Amino acid sequence: MTDTFDDVYFMKKALQEAEAAYEKGEVPVGAVIVVDYRIIAKGHNLTETLIDVTAHAEMQAITSASGFLGGKYLKGCTLYVTLEPCQMCAGALYWSQISRVVFATPDPHRGYRAMGTSLHPKTQVKEGVMEEEASALLKKFFKEKRD
Amino acid sequence: MTDTFDDVYFMKKALQEAEAAYEKGEVPVGAVIVVDYRIIAKGHNLTETLIDVTAHAEMQAITSASGFLGGKYLKGCTLYVTLEPCQMCAGALYWSQISRVVFATPDPHRGYRAMGTSLHPKTQVKEGVMEEEASALLKKFFKEKRD
Numbered sequence: 001m002t003d004t005f006d007d008v009y010f011m012k013k014a015l016q017e018a019e020a021a022y023e024k025g026e027v028p029v030g031a032v033i034v035v036d037y038r039i040i041a042k043g044h045n046l047t048e049t050l051i052d053v054t055a056h057a058e059m060q061a062i063t064s065a066s067g068f069l070g071g072k073y074l075k076g077c078t079l080y081v082t083l084e085p086c087q088m089c090a091g092a093l094y095w096s097q098i099s100r101v102v103f104a105t106p107d108p109h110r111g112y113r114a115m116g117t118s119l120h121p122k123t124q125v126k127e128g129v130m131e132e133e134a135s136a137l138l139k140k141f142f143k144e145k146r147d
Numbered sequence: 148m149t150d151t152f153d154d155v156y157f158m159k160k161a162l163q164e165a166e167a168a169y170e171k172g173e174v175p176v177g178a179v180i181v182v183d184y185r186i187i188a189k190g191h192n193l194t195e196t197l198i199d200v201t202a203h204a205e206m207q208a209i210t211s212a213s214g215f216l217g218g219k220y221l222k223g224c225t226l227y228v229t230l231e232p233c234q235m236c237a238g239a240l241y242w243s244q245i246s247r248v249v250f251a252t253p254d255p256h257r258g259y260r261a262m263g264t265s266l267h268p269k270t271q272v273k274e275g276v277m278e279e280e281a282s283a284l285l286k287k288f289f290k291e292k293r294d
Binding site: 047048051052053054059062063066067070071072073086087088089090091092094095096115116117118 | 194195198199200201206209210213214217218219220233234235236237238239241242243262263264265
């Protein structure tokens with residue numbers, strides 16, 4: 001049981017958030033923030049529901065985690081998110097000095113790397129955890145939008 | 148009187164917001180969003196007060212303007228902000244497709260241009276409006292912090 005709380009475990013929780021976004025007709029992206037193997041914040045994309053381009057999953061999770069911790073820096077925290085962060089979210093993560101970012105599926109067009117945005121130099125990045133599942137949910141959403 | 152509602156007029160309003168941030172011990176940055184010569188949203192930096200790195204002046208103004216307009220796109224709007232936006236705020240402005248961004252003083256270290264972030268290709272940018280006043284307020288704040 002030592003591997004229970006691994007990256008796959010927490011990405012599954014982020015995927016549950018993405019599914020909650022999907023159920024609301026939102027682009028299905030979900031995020032959780034973890035410190036010491038404990039989820040301290042969750043969020044899913046609500047840009048349509050809240051009529052607000054800033055309401056990405058990561059932004060809500062960052063705000064929520066800071067509130068929980070009582071401090072605006074997320075050192076020691078890991079963000080799990082189902083899609084590579086955009087430049088806005090990467091910019092917020094930069095300010096938070098978060099220790100680690102794990103994302104499932106890359107975003108070759110609007111992802112922070114393609115756009116040229118910088119995370120904090122101290123932030124470690126891992127990609128590809130549960131990529132297939134996260135990508136399948138996004139593809140399903142956009143296919144249904146088109147049809 | 149035809150020049151009353153010009154860029155200087157609205158930047159003065161953004162500077163009033165920056166002064167409100169200063170009074171709260173926040174890094175003094177303020178913003179307003181204008182459509183058809185009318186201010187529809189205001190914001191000032193509240194990152195310390197709200198314990199939230201996402202609480203920049205621009206982010207609050209974007210959220211507020213979208214709520215006022217009932218739509219998440221800020222086409223036809225101008226953002227006036229006293230400091231060059233960071234990459235997070237530029238990323239939010241990118242998603243909003245805002246028509247115009249006017250800022251007072253450049254941020255050569257953390258501004259979106261130095262960081263490599265992109266605004267939307269349709270967004271026009273003007274800098275240097277009330278630069279001296281905005282810069283003086285920031286310098287006063289940081290000098291007092293150091294002393």
